[in-house]
Amino acid sequence: MSENEKNSKNFIEEIIDEDLKTGKYSTVHTRFPPEPNGYLHIGHAKSICLNFGLAEKYNGKCNLRFDDTNPSKEEEEYVNSIIEDIKWLGFDWQERLFFTSDYFDQLYEYALILIKKGKAYVDSLTYEEIKEYRGKPIEPGKESPFRNRSIEENLDLFERMKNGEFAEGDYVLRAKIDMSSPNMNLRDPIMYRIKHETHHRTGNKWCIYPMYDWAHGQSDSIEGISHSICTLEFENHRPLYNWFLDELGIHHPRQIEFARLNLNYTIMSKRKLLELVEGKYVNGWDDPRMPTLSGMRRRGYTPESIRNFADKVGVAKRDSISDVALLEFSLREDLNKRAERRLAVLRPLKIVISNYPENKVEYLDAVNNPENEKAGKRKIPFSRELYIEQGDFQEEPHKKFYRLAPGREVRLRFAYIIKCEEVVKNSEGIIEKLICSYDPDTKSGSGTSNKKVKGTIHWVSAEHSVNAEVRLYDRLFTVENPAGDKEKDFKEFLNPKSLEILNNCKLEPELSEAKIGQYFQFERTGYFVLDSKDSKKDNLVFNRTVSLRDTWAKISRK
RNA sequence: UGCCGGGUCGUCUAAUGGCAGGACAGCGGCCUUUGACGCCGUAUGUAGAGGUUCGAGUCCUCUCCCGGCAGCCA
Numbered sequence: 001m002s003e004n005e006k007n008s009k010n011f012i013e014e015i016i017d018e019d020l021k022t023g024k025y026s027t028v029h030t031r032f033p034p035e036p037n038g039y040l041h042i043g044h045a046k047s048i049c050l051n052f053g054l055a056e057k058y059n060g061k062c063n064l065r066f067d068d069t070n071p072s073k074e075e076e077e078y079v080n081s082i083i084e085d086i087k088w089l090g091f092d093w094q095e096r097l098f099f100t101s102d103y104f105d106q107l108y109e110y111a112l113i114l115i116k117k118g119k120a121y122v123d124s125l126t127y128e129e130i131k132e133y134r135g136k137p138i139e140p141g142k143e144s145p146f147r148n149r150s151i152e153e154n155l156d157l158f159e160r161m162k163n164g165e166f167a168e169g170d171y172v173l174r175a176k177i178d179m180s181s182p183n184m185n186l187r188d189p190i191m192y193r194i195k196h197e198t199h200h201r202t203g204n205k206w207c208i209y210p211m212y213d214w215a216h217g218q219s220d221s222i223e224g225i226s227h228s229i230c231t232l233e234f235e236n237h238r239p240l241y242n243w244f245l246d247e248l249g250i251h252h253p254r255q256i257e258f259a260r261l262n263l264n265y266t267i268m269s270k271r272k273l274l275e276l277v278e279g280k281y282v283n284g285w286d287d288p289r290m291p292t293l294s295g296m297r298r299r300g301y302t303p304e305s306i307r308n309f310a311d312k313v314g315v316a317k318r319d320s321i322s323d324v325a326l327l328e329f330s331l332r333e334d335l336n337k338r339a340e341r342r343l344a345v346l347r348p349l350k351i352v353i354s355n356y357p358e359n360k361v362e363y364l365d366a367v368n369n370p371e372n373e374k375a376g377k378r379k380i381p382f383s384r385e386l387y388i389e390q391g392d393f394q395e396e397p398h399k400k401f402y403r404l405a406p407g408r409e410v411r412l413r414f415a416y417i418i419k420c421e422e423v424v425k426n427s428e429g430i431i432e433k434l435i436c437s438y439d440p441d442t443k444s445g446s447g448t449s450n451k452k453v454k455g456t457i458h459w460v461s462a463e464h465s466v467n468a469e470v471r472l473y474d475r476l477f478t479v480e481n482p483a484g485d486k487e488k489d490f491k492e493f494l495n496p497k498s499l500e501i502l503n504n505c506k507l508e509p510e511l512s513e514a515k516i517g518q519y520f521q522f523e524r525t526g527y528f529v530l531d532s533k534d535s536k537k538d539n540l541v542f543n544r545t546v547s548l549r550d551t552w553a554k555i556s557r558k
Numbered sequence: 559u560g561c562c563g564g565g566u567c568g569u570c571u572a573a574u575g576g577c578a579g580g581a582c583a584g585c586g587g588c589c590u591u592u593g594a595c596g597c598c599g600u601a602u603g604u605a606g607a608g609g610u611u612c613g614a615g616u617c618c619u620c621u622c623c624c625g626g627c628a629g630c631c632a
Contacts, residue, residue, distance in 0.1 A: 008571085008572050008573080008580090009572095010571090010572095014574090033632095034632095035631085035632050037631090037632080067632070069631095069632080070631065070632075072631090073631075073632085127629095127630065130630075131628075131629085131630095134628060135628075136560085136628055137559095137560055137561070137627060137628055138559065138560040138561090138628095139560080140560095141628090168630080169630070172630055181561085182560055182561040182562085183561060183562075183627080184561085184627055184628055185627075187628090190629090190630055192630085193630035194630080195630085209630095211629095211630075211631085211632090212631070212632050213632095216632085232563075232564090232625080232626070233625095233626060233627080233632095234626095234632090235562060235563060235626070235627090236561080236562055236563090236626070236627050237627095238562095239562095257563085259564090259625095264569085312570075312571085312581065312582080313570055313571080314570065314571045314572085314581095315571090316564095316570085316571070317563070317564065318563090318564050318565065318624095318625090319563095319564070319565095319624075319625055319626095320569080320570065320571090321569080321570090322569070322570055322582095323568090323569045323570070323582065323583065325569080325582060325583055326569080326570070326581080326582045326583080328582095329581090329582060329583085330582095332594090332595095336594080336595060337595095341592080370592085370594095370595075371595070400593090402593080403593090411591055412591090413591060413592070414591075415591095417591095444591065445591090452591095453591090454593090455591095455593080456590085456591045456592065456593095457592090458592075521592085521594085523592050523594080524592045524593085524594070525592095548592075548593095548594050548595095549593090549594065549595090550593075550594085551593045551594085552593045553593090554593095555593075
């Protein structure tokens with residue numbers, strides 16, 4: 001990390017520094033406040049890393065709070081998946097797991113205070129009338145005829161709303177602010193609406209539920225939050241956030257907005273993601289192609305790589321679309337250090353070493369991880385019949401191709417240098433196998449030969465190999481900003497080749513012992529993990545997390 | 559076009575009136591029993607026009623462009 005990165009602070013840290021300096025707040029206390037109505041995605045991860053990261057950095061605290069004010073959309077299932085995802089990312093809220101619904105009683109009391117101050121009233125306008133009276137951004141709204149009910153009447157009506165005497169839509173509680181404000185959020189915003197629904201935590205205790213604006217700031221206040229960090233679309237809500245707190249005269253956190261994460265070649269909207277799931281364009285929320293944390297976990301992303309990525313994209317107020325290449329860089333950077341190497345042939349081509357004895361088997365040393373000596377070595381079997389990658393042989397080699405070709409030599413990783421003597425084809429002209437010879441003096445590590453070859457390729461012993469299915473993933477969309485087209489639906493940009501299933505892969509025997517959660521590098525091809533859902537002991541399924549950087553692919557394209 | 563916010567390399571992000579820097583991506587090279595990793599090098603940017611100043615990405619004025627706001631969603 002450069003001096004620059006170490007010392008430079010983002011704008012939120014500068015605000016916090018200032019607040020600490022002036023004594024506005026004495027400690028940093030943040031919160032991550034998801035609504036339990038869907039699965040977390042990489043965009044949420046940025047917010048999680050920001051909030052928990054700030055708390056860590058300033059030696060403060062970060063709460064987890066479920067913003068569950070709308071029983072029609074929220075479910076227990078989501079609470080559990082969100083908790084699992086945040087834990088997986090490696091953050092800890094200790095005993096500070098809260099729900100906005102924990103504060104429903106307090107919120108009700110606060111509402112009473114505002115009614116008594118003449119700052120809130122019960123409105124009887126219909127849904128449509130409220131919309132009409134609110135006006136438009138460019139023209140002022142008008143006041144409800146019920147705006148000046150007496151405090152007593154408001155108190156009575158509000159209590160009866162709470163007691164379930166009215167139907168949904170009959171009444172709402174509104175803050176009395178300014179119907180002509182240029183900020184729409186200040187045109188007498190609704191604080192409570194009637195919903196005769198069962199809440200996932202409070203059951204049927206309530207039939208009035210607070211709106212986001214009424215619940216959020218007060219919940220922050222109750223929890224003693226210092227800095228309430230949210231995304232840009234809440235910027236226009238800040239005056240209202242402040243208004244409620246000022247009228248109530250309670251602890252006043254500072255709301256700060258930042259730009260949400262966007263990534264190219266994918267989408268971040270919950271609604272659109274849901275559309276992909278429900279339309280079966282993907283196989284569930286945890287499809288490895290999804291930008292959900294559950295999908296990324298299943299794909300083989302490490303939590304560290306996501307946290308590093310969140311650090312690298314930074315925090316600012318301008319709308320932006322980050323390059324998925326940076327995410328993949330963070331992934332490879334982490335995996336390179338930790339993933340054990342294995343040999344695996346994805347698209348097998350049989351070779352026979354004609355001068356190698358029929359029944360001989362040698363167990364050769366293979367380094368588990370050149371980046372980490374402690375990872376040690378393992379033995380891999382070598383025999384007369386092997387598989388190599390189809391792409392590592394060219395009958396008429398490209399001018400810069402330095403792998404196997406007729407009459408050419410190449411090194412087999414950890415083994416011998418071999419030479420292609422003969423290409424055997426079937427009646428249709430398809431290559432069936434290669435007959436090769438090996439040079440016994442070139443055994444890996446023996447030092448008995450000075451022979452150098454330009455290429456080294458991976459292989460597995462045919463007899464000892466393990467079969468597996470391997471799933472290769474490509475980006476889900478073919479364009480950088482699939483949601484950015486005003487004419488076309490984002491689904492028109494789905495990449496038809498986002499999933500490729502290979503059924504005849506040959507793995508070195510060690511991989512039959514692979515465990516879910518282990519990260520592997522299949523040498524020269526990429527990083528892989530066992531699929532946590534579909535892999536079985538006798539039917540191995542691996543997911544390719546990400547390919548290795550492939551300079552050869554670039555050269556060969558030219 | 560009412561209010562709010564925002565425009566710095568291709569992308570993301572620094573600069574706090576004083577050498578426009580970093581990372582990723584790109585390109586060129588070195589190294590290599592992974593065409594990986596690593597290392598070295600290299601090109602590319604302050605939306606525009608005025609002004610203040612010894613000096614402006616930063617301050618002022620105007621223009622242009624982008625985003626958000628009219629749920630009893632969050």
